[in-house]
Amino acid sequence: MLVVSDLSKTYAPGGEPAMAGLDFTVGEREFVCIVGSSGCGKTTMLRCLSGLIPPTEGSIELEGRAVQGPPEDMAYVFQDYSRSLLPWQTVAGNVSFPLKYKGLSKAEAAAATEEALAAVGLADRGRSYPWQLSGGMQQRVAIARALAYKPRILLMDEPFASVDAQTRAELEDLLLDIWRRFEITVLFVTHDIDEAVYLSQRVLVLHKPAHVFEAIDVDLPAERDQMDTKKLPRFGELRSRVLASLRAPDTTSA
Amino acid sequence: MTTWPRIGAAMAAAALLISGCGSDSGSGGSGSGGGGDDGPITLRVADTNGAPLYFLQYGIQEGFFEDAGVTLEATASSGGATVIPQLVSGDLDIAGSNVVSVLIASSQGLPLKMVAAGTATSEEPEQDFSALMVPGDSPIADISQLEGQKVAVNTLRNVNDIVLGNMLEDAGLSFDSVDLVEIPFPDMAAAIESGDVAAGVLIEPFITVAEQRGLKIIGRPYSDLKPGLQIGTYVMTEQFVNENPDAVEAFQEGVQATADAIAEDPEAFRQALPELGDISPELAEKVRINLWRGETDRESLELIQELMVEYELIEDEVDLDELVVG
Amino acid sequence: MIRARLGDWALALVVPLLLLVGYDLWARGAGDFFFPPLSVIGGNFADDWLFERVPTDLLPSLARMLAGYAIAVAIGVVAGMVLGSLRTLAIALDPVLQFLRALPPPTLIPVSLLVFGAGDSAKIFLIALGALWPVLLNTVDGVRGVDPTVLDMARSYRIPARARLLRVVLPAALPRIFAGARTALAIAIILMVVSELVGASNGVGHTVQLAQRGFNIPEMWAGTVLLGLVGFAFNALFVAVERRALGWHHGSTGRGGAPTRRTRLRRERPRPVLTPTRTAVAVESAAAGPAPTEGSVPDARRQ
Structure with missing residues (x-):
């Protein structure tokens, strides 16, 4: 689905690269997490x-297809949800906002919005404004917006x-x-x-400058539960392994 | 924040239009008029820029006021309507103003006294320092052709209203058959040229300047009413006159002396003009000189007042015996 | 204006009434020519403005003011959006704009007389020129201050540039634009008066000036009072319009005033230690704190 090859980015010419030799792939319907320390x-x-x-x-x-500019099948959910929502639009307005530029008719957009809001549990909040919602709910609106967009991959x-x-x-x-039900990556x-x-x-x-230091498969049971899964010894092991990987000195970077 | 427009509008209107308006009317002089025996009396006067002011400055320059025992401080004013409130509030001892503004103020109850005559127009119509002018190529040759059009004057509710009304009546029209628009003298010629206004009433030196730009004269408003019509006057408050008779006399002396000198030797006055004001020597040679009599011309006042009542600028005539002390 | 209850209305009237009564008492006693008693001013006001001079003077004045204001807002918003978006253009034009903006409109009266003559166009030009700058500069600020996150979001969803400008940038900048428009309104009213002091043949300012020339002081005051009322009325109208257009902004920055059903719904999930005092404090701090950027919601409160 997503193939990243040798990606590098240096902002100022002759300066330090922010990203160097980033290489990985993501298969269809995979759920991949990227961890890295700040900076x-x-x-x-x-x-x-x-x-x-x-x-x-x-x-x-x-x-x-090569990515040159925001691709059509991708939706991006931002960290700062409150600043990514439009305060002058209702929740439903926010969710349906990108849809009209995707060529959907009003009816289609409304249906997609309703479906997405139901999926995130905000079916009855369509008429509210973002500032009336709590933080968690606002992020759910952002996710709903991404969902309604029907992307193949969610960033x-x-x-x-x-x-x-x-x-x-x-x-x-x-x-x-949502990942399971909507079959997205x-x-x-x-x-x-x-x-x-x-x-x-x-x-x-990820190590600095952004490149993949190590890829770790998570071989936990597919059904995840907040209490049970985290009690598994394997969880702890994987956790430690990731932590160690994060902390490991990186002699491979430039 | 919510009342800014209200405050702003009120302040703008008030500040712009009541400048110099004080809180005690009739507070009169500043105390500088007392005791003429020990040294010259200092008097503050403001008059319209142009010929009226040049007159005073000439008198100062030639020492006529000094001889009479007056140290005169003369400044330019922006017209009769603003200088009279300054007089009443005590900022000035003497106000130089056109007679119409003074008559209006007096009829409204302001305690003013005319102490001397200001400018008058020449006895010869050709030397009238006022003119009704139109563009050089205008088909208009007579005021009767201006019916219903815009005519520029430098201030409204002024002697302009009277003399124009008189000219219109002489031409068989009603006194208010033109639309008067207020435009300052320096901008008036351009406004006439561009056609914003069909004609305008100018005074020297603006007439000569306009003539050089190609405008032509189609009427002599002041002379038409009366050759030698008195236009300006000097006023003091009633209180000041009562309290400082010496100052009044001294000022009158200075004015008369200056008036006589100019009448005797207008060339000397003409030559002094470039120094006194913003006039080039070439212009000074051509401008038409006013007439100054020193003493108030009652006939002029009566004529003007009659028309003022007729044209509804005032309701009743003012008692000239009360008003005029010189 | 604060959203007030009846008691507040009564309180708001007390000071003006006291001032008016105080003035009247003094005026009657002092007998000053330039400060007539209220009854005289009131009489003149009724004679002139109820309603004889309304069609001949008030309406022309207001028409010119509104025309100039509309032009100023239209040009200001459009030019402001262009300059806010195109950095290089803004830098290139900045010296010229700063110079033009510093020119006091009254000093341009002779120029406008020359260019436009003594008619309505000169006055409308003057009003528009003076009222333009707050709108223009505030629009530029508003556009520049749009949160980059929301622009990134729009770009990531492939929203076309024109739609980004009109449906994202413009609404986000609207609070600043309204602020500029409000200042511009006050300026427009002032210039409405100023423009009528030279080369005018009708208008409220013109009438006031004529009254002054004719030493008709009560009439002069009546006109001044009318101008104050005009300013007051237009401001109230503006606030009403703003409140409707920017309801979302007032809500999101907590400026709504008295708690309404909406603000109570703000706290959605039951918080473990929610006491009435905590709610009050939360609502108050919401009302007091300024928004960090326009169109955003401070998220610290939401945890």
Whole structure:
């Protein structure tokens, strides 16, 4: 589905690269998490993957087509949900906003909006405004917006970093549910190791400047539960492994 | 924040239009008029820029006021309507203004006294320092052709209203058959040229300047009413006159002396003009000089007042015996 | 204006009434020519503005003011959006704009007389020129201040550039634009008066000036009072329009005033330690804190 080859990005010519030799693939309907410490270039990577900025070197292919500018089958969920929602639109207005530019008729857009809001559990909040909702609900609106867009791949930038632990747990499970039901591919960036292991099938550990240091398969049972899964010894092992990988000194980077 | 437009509008209107308006009317002089025996009396006067002001400055320059025992401080004013409130509030001792503004103010109850005559127009119509002018190529040759059109004057509710009304009546039209628009003298010639207004009433030196730009004169408003018509006057408040009779006399002396000197030797006055005002020597040679009599011309006032009542600028005539002390 | 209850209305009237009564008492006693008693001013007001001079002077004045204001807002918003979006153009034009903006419109009266003559166009030009700058500069600020996140979001969803400008940038900049438009309204009213002091043949400012020339002081005051009322009325109208157009902004920055059903719904999930005092504090801090960027919601409160 997504093939990233030797991606590099240097902002100022002759300066330090923010991303160097990023290489990985994501298969269809996979749930892949990317972890990295602060400053390792996650943001740069995401902005290149989403087509918002061009890379200096390397290529990105989505479903066999090169990515040059925001691709059609991708939806991006931002970390700062409150700033990515339009305050002058209702919840339903926000969710349906991108749809009219995708060529959907009003009826089609309304149907997609309703479906997406139901999927995230906000079916009755269509008429509210973002500022009337709590943080967790706002992020759900952003996810609904991405869902209604019917992308093939969902790019998520630490989406649950700014919510409290309880809400985060709920949202994680919601996301897993949506992933399964809608059969989309998810690329999820986080700095939370627990979250990465819990959610994904594979964890990519990023080192600075953004490149994949290690790929770790998460061989946990497919059914994830906040309490049971995290009690498994394998969970702890994987967790430690990711942590170690994060902390390991990197002699392969430039 | 919510009342800014209200405050702003009120302040703009008030500040612009009541400048110099004070809180005690009739506060009169600043105390500088007392005791002429020990040294010259200082008097503050403001008059319209142009010929009226040049007259005073000439008198100062030639020492006529000094001889009479007055140190005169003369400044330019922006017209009769603003200088009279300044007089009443005590900012000035003497106000130089056109007679119409003074008559209106007096009829409204302001306690003013005319102490001396200001400018008058020449006894010869050709030397009238006012003119009704139109563009050089205009087909209009007479005021009767201006019916219903716009005519520029430098201030409204002024002697312009009177003399134009009189000219219109002489031509067989009603006194208000033209649309008066207020435009300052410096901008008036351009407005006439461009056609915004069909004609305008100018005074020297603007007439000569306009003639050089090609405008032509089709009427002599002041002379038409009366050759030698008195236009300007000097006023003091009633209180000041009562309290400072010496100052009044001294000022009158200075004015008369200056008026006589100009009448005797207009060339000397003409030559002094470039120094006194913003006039080039070439212009000074051509401008038409006003007449100054020193003493108020009652006939002019009566004529003007009659028309003012007729044209509804005032309701009743003012008692000239009360008003005029010089 | 604050959304007030009846008691507040009564309170708001007390000070003006006191001022008016105080003035009247003083005016009657002082007998000052330039400060007549209220009854005299009121009489003149009724004579002139109820309603004899309304069609001949008030309506022309207002028509010119509204025309100039409309032009200023239209040009200001359009030019502001262009300049806000095109950085290089803005930098290139900045010195010229700063110079033009610093020119006090009254000093341009002779110029406008020359270019436009003594008619309505000169006055409308003056009003438009003076009212333009707050709108233009605030629009530029509003456009520049649009949250980059929301622009990224629009780009990531492949929303075309024109739609981004009109459906994202413009609404996001609207609070700033309204702020500029409000200032511009006050300026337009002032210039409406100023423009009538030279080369005018009708209008409220013209009438006031004529009254002054004729030493008709009560009439002069009546006109001044009318101008104050005009300013007051237009401002109230503006606030009403703004409240409708920017309801979302007032809600999201907590400026809505008295708690309404909407604001109570803000706290959606039951919080473990939710006491009435905590709610009050939360609502108050919401009302007091300024929004970090236009069109955004401070997220610290939402946790």
